[in-house]
Amino acid sequence: MTFLKLALANGASYAELMSTEACRNNLEVNDKEVKEISSGDLKTFSARVLYKGAWGLAYSCTENYAELVAHAIRNAKSMSQNIKIDALPVFSKKFKTAYKINPADISLEEKKESLLKLNNLSKGFKKIASLKLIYSDGSTIRKFENTEGSSLEWSDVYTAFMAWAFAKDSNSREDFLKIKRIRGGYELMKDAASATEEVMEKAEKLLKAEYAKGGHFPIIVDQKLAGVFAHEAVGHACEADLVLSDSSILHGKIGQKIGKDNITIIDDGTTKNWGWTPFDSEGVKAQKTVLVRKGILEGFLHTRESATIFKTEPTGNGRAETLANKVIPRMTNTVIEEGDSTFEEMLAEIKKGYYLKGSAGGQVDPTSGEFLFNAQEGYLIENGELKKYAKGVSLTGNILQTLHNIFLVAKDTDYGTGYCGKAGQLVPVSEASPHIMIKDAKVGGK
Template identity: 40%
Template sequence: MDEYIDLCQKIISKTIPKVDYVDIRAGKGNSTSLIMKDGNIDEINTGNQLGVRIRVLNNGAWGFAYTNDFSKLEEIAETSIKLSNSLKGEVELAESEVIQDKVATPVKIPVSDVSIEEKKEVLYEANKAADFGEVSSITVNYSDSEIDSLFLNSEGSVIEQKKTTTSMSLNSAASNGDMIQFGHGSIGGVKGFEVIENEDIEKFGREISEKAIRLLSAKPAPSGQFPIIADNLLTGVFIHEALGHAVEGDLILQNDSILKGKIGEKIASDIVNIFDDASLKDGFGYYAYDAEGVKTKPNQLVKDGKLVSILNSRESAGKLGMKSSGNARSSIADQPIVRMSNTYLQPGDLTFDELIEDIDDGIYLKGSRGGQVDTGKGIFQFNAAEAYKIDNGELTTTLRDVSLSGNILETLKNVDGVGKDFKLSVGYCGKGGQTAPVGDGGPHTKILNALVGGSQ
């Protein structure tokens, strides 16, 4: 993106006398996606992207304009000025460090060096491994992207980032004639094709279908209050959905969070420590600088059960009298909003056997099949992918159609044990019509008096 720096700086110099603040984001790159359904390639999409947007702040109001034609940069600058002048607002940006940097994610095998045929072969391998027994349908998705981005602002920051993302997911459906059950799994990283090369694809596909088949003979789950063990994935879903969204500064400003005004208060048991860390390179939500040029770092949200911080953009931080946490995220074409990155419960020191050894009548919940959360009311409901009964410290009956629900704060205070293992998922989070790659997870977690529901 070096060739665009001078042009962007000239536009900023022309624009800043007319407004209070200017920033420009530009990006170019390529992407590939493949979809296989039941052994046949259903869709292949490849493309190149180029785009630039300018954002100006004047009299507390934003003006924002985007184009995929760099020759129109001066034109959209004028458009953004007119938009900001037509509005009145109360936006004040929190102070931010001026940064000049160039960063790139580590890549061993560039995805652009791997042919479409090679990528198709991986999908065929995964599909073949998953196609057995009562499996009735398999969908495999692959995607990658290489993006070079540029950020400049009127405060003097100039940041270039090169980012490669690679991921693959598989969905398997199994049927015995009476019911259908599903298995799902994902792999990926902010890395090159080595993410796929280093994975045992046969094992990946087989285990997903084994899960779907196993659930066909599973028993309906009981309903009531039980001590539970949540696996890494369900722990991550709970932390992301129930806690993570509730600490997003824009939701707090909208009075849509149970955690508004609770910084410094006890919201969880003493053993709960929660982080959001975009700088974690092994996480699918990794990025070095956010969409406002703020350098990322580990942000501790909950420390020893106390809420100690929230997630902010420069805008939300300015309104709350805080500093940006580096959580302003968006595509080039969208206005940045507060988003999570890699959000997780910090591991403890217990083994899985130690977590379940004193549970006489409980449930082990694994994975997630979606759910919902109301951050304003502080309640949630999630569906586990599969579950097992725990009897006298041992895993026994396989269970299906299991849900976990309750009050966010009560559930956090009922966390009674934290495992020593750790795993982050590969996923995407939607908010405000935008989608962002995220990682969420943690260790196996023991929660007392959890409300579990099942369907007959």
């Protein structure tokens, strides 16, 4: 508290101190060779102040809060701004990520042996040219306190596993990647063998796949890709900083119908999925925020600063990748709520179209609302049946048009995890969605 008082005594209207202390282990096995075993620790300390309406921040890898506060104030002094934040009630609590098996209890030796064993699974796959397996775990202690009297601590543990198979035959090469991540422990690895086999099967299967033909079709989008669609196409456009700078196509559309009745999209920071943040980078408690309810735009994602401008409550979405970065509105766990349809009903609706599965990445231009997603795999649908296995299937379109074209929503939620990039900062996020069917989508292929 001494340094927070120091900040106030030096003219700051608000100040916060933060620290992260992280330990991390990484192992990589590539084609039976151990490529990496590493282990390290990183510490960061930071002070952020609101001084005469401007945010200043300073950080360091050494704990010298007196200097950090002085530098943060100096940085704030270089701008003339009029930023305000509404006061928040005191929020003090300690959080702990739950796990079944503490990764720290498993030796690096055992982790290495298990990766080597998994790598041996490639024996049964003749066309696999290369198999890369990466395991990572870590623990982070994040501390936060501010001049409002809040004091928070989160002792977090994560585990992640990636399997990436490269297949090759005489005329083509394909790869397939799967990453599993949890806020939790080594229990994640119980599914590692099936994930490893799956990527090798899929990579080999893709060798025989034909390229999709571009054009306008009805499509079914699987849970993983639909989740990424909700995140990229809707979630980003709901971030208050983009709305404020007139860079979002959803600017000024609160209360308006932007999609069909069957579509409800929520940001949920409370579920303990990969995007979970018990408190955000500004010490605001995690919550559920409805972005779209039955097709009507209902809310945006806020930092304390943007919430004050919008005269609303902050939503717990103020996130920064590291203590050096600016806090900006970011998603946590994005959810498309279930409807009442089934995958079979969707199939039956389609004479000719595509089934898009898995996400190979996507991007959106929130200003124009244009987006692009690539599926990991696909099927040509003919007369209500899954026919040819297809590769190179992508989906492009405009957010608003597409939301009006979501014809059916199923009741079979599944999850995906990832890192979301914005303004040069990566933060962990997850998506949950059922299958959705879109009429008249623009599909790219060869």
